Amino acid sequence: MVLNKIGPKIWISILLITWGSIMMAMAAVKNSTQIFVARFFLGVAEAGLVPAILFYMSIWYTKQEQARRIAIFFAVSTCAGAFGGVLAYGLMQLDGVQGLGGWQWIFIIEAIPTLVLAIISYTSLPDYPETTPFLTEKERKMFMNMMAIDHGPTSEADSNFSWSQFFAVFKDWKTYAFSIIALCDIVCIYSISMFLPTIIHGMGFTALSAQGMSSFPYLVACIFTILGGISADKRKERGFHVMIPMLVATLGYILLIALKDQGVPGLYFATILVTTGMYAAYASFASWFTNNIAGRTKRSVAVALITSIGNVGGCIAGQLYRTSDAPHYVHGHAAALGFMVLGIIFTLALKFLFIHINKKRDNMTHEERYVIISKSTSIDLCDKVNHIFLHEKKNYTLISLLTIAYTNST
Numbered sequence: 001m002v003l004n005k006i007g008p009k010i011w012i013s014i015l016l017i018t019w020g021s022i023m024m025a026m027a028a029v030k031n032s033t034q035i036f037v038a039r040f041f042l043g044v045a046e047a048g049l050v051p052a053i054l055f056y057m058s059i060w061y062t063k064q065e066q067a068r069r070i071a072i073f074f075a076v077s078t079c080a081g082a083f084g085g086v087l088a089y090g091l092m093q094l095d096g097v098q099g100l101g102g103w104q105w106i107f108i109i110e111a112i113p114t115l116v117l118a119i120i121s122y123t124s125l126p127d128y129p130e131t132t133p134f135l136t137e138k139e140r141k142m143f144m145n146m147m148a149i150d151h152g153p154t155s156e157a158d159s160n161f162s163w164s165q166f167f168a169v170f171k172d173w174k175t176y177a178f179s180i181i182a183l184c185d186i187v188c189i190y191s192i193s194m195f196l197p198t199i200i201h202g203m204g205f206t207a208l209s210a211q212g213m214s215s216f217p218y219l220v221a222c223i224f225t226i227l228g229g230i231s232a233d234k235r236k237e238r239g240f241h242v243m244i245p246m247l248v249a250t251l252g253y254i255l256l257i258a259l260k261d262q263g264v265p266g267l268y269f270a271t272i273l274v275t276t277g278m279y280a281a282y283a284s285f286a287s288w289f290t291n292n293i294a295g296r297t298k299r300s301v302a303v304a305l306i307t308s309i310g311n312v313g314g315c316i317a318g319q320l321y322r323t324s325d326a327p328h329y330v331h332g333h334a335a336a337l338g339f340m341v342l343g344i345i346f347t348l349a350l351k352f353l354f355i356h357i358n359k360k361r362d363n364m365t366h367e368e369r370y371v372i373i374s375k376s377t378s379i380d381l382c383d384k385v386n387h388i389f390l391h392e393k394k395n396y397t398l399i400s401l402l403t404i405a406y407t408n409s410t
Contacts, residue, residue, distance in 0.1 A: 013122035019045040020114030027104040067287040071229020082218035165297035182310030184343030190317035202327030217275035238288035239351030249277025253337035
């Protein structure tokens, strides 16, 4: 809601400034209570960033251009997972410098790039396409016409907040289906991000070696996340690009359970499969739900709701791997496997439901589509007649022209 009112440039900059300021302030905490309070507000700032980035990409890129860019965004986060531990270890060597502990230097130094990026975002990031100054009037009109064809008969040029679209989010069954898939995948993502060094340590490595060896699965995940995004855009498909990486992660969890007494190589390979599958799946999944929710207000609220429900997975993930289950953590692997299987079931069901819906919409005549458009305001159409983005879309030349004419006249 705030993003729609003040615009993505200001909102993203505010989130980054808040995030960086809280992180730097955490260097001054004196006890565990202060840490918990600061970490809570840091989480609040962090929680708004991913939905804002996903929404921002959806207003600047067509559906078939989004997956690879979202994949790059998430791939960078896997690199953070790969090198975060190594960076923290290096910063701990500053212990005692200027009278500060190593842990304090971690907060201070890692906050600086965030604050610098906030300034760059505010000064350089373009806002909405229809208001940005770097496009000429002709370029802006061409761009908006292109987005009108891509998004269907929903006006993408109206950045005003719509209460009807806001409430439409909670009435749309797709919101809850996507939320369940997000929850299932994020449970596994958080569990690995929190416990991967612990899992590798349970294979017999020292704590320091386990921290270093946890980097390679993230590097592999980074590569395949980007490749998956490129493939999803090239093939104009989303559902199978979510499900196949989930199957890879499922195989990884099965191997972690089945090979618990068979030595390190197989178990370590399984952690690579799990990490790669989860991150690659979520990158394609994020472009799937942004592609299939029309209307700016509806999409911004839906993206926030889906990611918020998904982030509940972080609370669940923290309970999966118990110290009492060391060193093999079969209980945690089995629970994560269950969530991954549930995610696959919902992904497959949603894929074929969308195919069924698309077939029904393919059978609509141009006259039927035009009647729906003419009886609705463009801001409230949302995705009543849009072709759901699953596979290569058919060329609705007439309806595209009608969409342009309708968008330009309102």
